[in-house]
Amino acid sequence: MNRPGPLWAAAGTGIQVGAAMVATRYVVDAAGPGSLGFLRYLIGFVCLVPALWLRPWRTIAPRDLVPIGLLGIGQFATLMVLLNYSLQHIPAARASLLFSTFPLMTMILSALLGRERFTPAKVGGSLLTFAGVAIALGGAAMAAQPQHGSVWLGTLAALGSALCGAVCSIFYGPYVARYSALHVTAFAMFVAVLALAGVAASEGFFLAWPHFTGGEIAAIVFIGISSGIGFFLWVYALGNAPPTLVTIFLGLGPVTAALGGTLLLGEPLPVAALLGLACVLAGLWWALKPGAQAD
Numbered sequence: 001m002n003r004p005g006p007l008w009a010a011a012g013t014g015i016q017v018g019a020a021m022v023a024t025r026y027v028v029d030a031a032g033p034g035s036l037g038f039l040r041y042l043i044g045f046v047c048l049v050p051a052l053w054l055r056p057w058r059t060i061a062p063r064d065l066v067p068i069g070l071l072g073i074g075q076f077a078t079l080m081v082l083l084n085y086s087l088q089h090i091p092a093a094r095a096s097l098l099f100s101t102f103p104l105m106t107m108i109l110s111a112l113l114g115r116e117r118f119t120p121a122k123v124g125g126s127l128l129t130f131a132g133v134a135i136a137l138g139g140a141a142m143a144a145q146p147q148h149g150s151v152w153l154g155t156l157a158a159l160g161s162a163l164c165g166a167v168c169s170i171f172y173g174p175y176v177a178r179y180s181a182l183h184v185t186a187f188a189m190f191v192a193v194l195a196l197a198g199v200a201a202s203e204g205f206f207l208a209w210p211h212f213t214g215g216e217i218a219a220i221v222f223i224g225i226s227s228g229i230g231f232f233l234w235v236y237a238l239g240n241a242p243p244t245l246v247t248i249f250l251g252l253g254p255v256t257a258a259l260g261g262t263l264l265l266g267e268p269l270p271v272a273a274l275l276g277l278a279c280v281l282a283g284l285w286w287a288l289k290p291g292a293q294a295d
Contacts, residue, residue, distance in 0.1 A: 006241035007249075007288065009233040014249035016230035018256025020223050027219040031210045033084040034199030036220070041076060041196060043224020044231055045189045052186055058179045060187060068175055072188030075168040076231075077195040082161035089154025096254050098158035100133040103247040105166035115170060116242050125287025126244065129251035129280045136255050136276025169243045176239025185235045189228070248287055251280040 020040075027036065060068065086095045103126045110116035175184045200206065212220065237246045255277045 006237040006239075007245065010237040010241065010246040010249040011252065013230045013234045013237065014252030015256050016226050016233070017250060017253035019260055020226055020230070021253065021256075021260075023219040023223045027212075027216045027223075030212055030216045032200070032203035032205065033080070034196060034203050035205040035210065036223075037077070037080050038193065038196040038200040038205065039220055040223050040227050041189055041193045041231075043221060044228030045186065045193055047225050047228035048182070048186045048189065048232065051182055055180075055182060058183050060179055060183065064175060064178070065187070067171070068184055068188050069191035071168045071171060071175075072190070072192040073195045074164050075188070076192040077199070079161050079164045079168075080196075081199065082157045082164060086154045086157035086161065089150050090158065095154065095158045097134055098155060099162045100130055100251065100254065101159065102162040102165050102250055103244060104130060105163055106169055106247040107244040109166055110170055110243055113170065116244055121287050121289065122244050125248055125283045125285075128283030128286060129248055130283075132276040132279030132281075132283060133251055133254050134276075135272050135279055166243075166247070169238055169247055172235055172238040173243070176235060181232060181236035181239050184239075185232045188235070189231055245287060248284060251283065255280055 024036065031039070083095065083099060086098070107116070107118070107122055107126055111118050116122075172184065234246075259277075
């Protein structure tokens with residue numbers, strides 16, 4: 001990679017995901033998961049509107065409207081529903097660990113589709129970041145299973161969520177090159193908001209407006225604004241860098257969440273989180289070191 005911009009964008013997305021996890025833990029009990037997702041991406045979309053006014057609109061060809069819309073639904077609505085469903089059956093730490101197979105799935109699918117090739121740096125970096133997440137989550141990922149729910153359904157849903165994200169990540173690139181990251185982001189997020197509105201409606205969101213405290217409103221606004229920026233950075237990175245390298249940065253998410261939970265929510269900081277961060281950073285270095293992509 002001669003241009004560091006897309007990789008910095010990917011790093012920003014990984015950190016944003018972790019920060020949003022912390023804020024979501026704070027507010028998740030105040031609204032249903034679908035309603036929270038709807039508010040999250042509605043605010044994110046509204047934040048993109050001023051940027052759209054400042055840049056000439058690039059009309060998206062009719063033939064590309066459906067694929068881009070499906071990418072938005074898959075990346076955010078379907079992925080979120082599957083991940084939330086998994087949390088009803090397995091512990092959150094275990095779901096996070098299974099979801100962190102996202103980069104590995106992206107790498108394998110990219111290679112199978114002929115879009116990337118395996119290199120020792122990509123394989124080693126992906127495995128090391130996954131190991132870092134596993135260390136950071138520690139024994140919580142293997143905690144005893146709750147009495148209710150199905151461990152198999154929860155496991156399949158979490159892996160399905162990661163697979164959904166991997167597939168979508170691979171196919172953003174051509175559309176970003178054709179139209180721009182901003183326009184693809186705005187349209188994909190708009191379609192995702194419409195899909196999540198249906199989920200929110202099924203939870204009764206539009207029948208009785210939830211009562212939020214000031215702190216909860218602040219958390220929702222933060223989640224929404226950061227998601228709008230993070231979504232743009234994510235699409236921009238995928239349009240300008242190999243998907244495997246971009247998704248490796250998602251390893252920063254769980255570690256950021258652990259550190260943020262300690263600083264903002266008063267949660268204990270296990271030594272494992274620091275060791276996990278060291279492994280994630282080592283994996284990123286391995287995958288991105290000079291000459292690594294030519295291995």
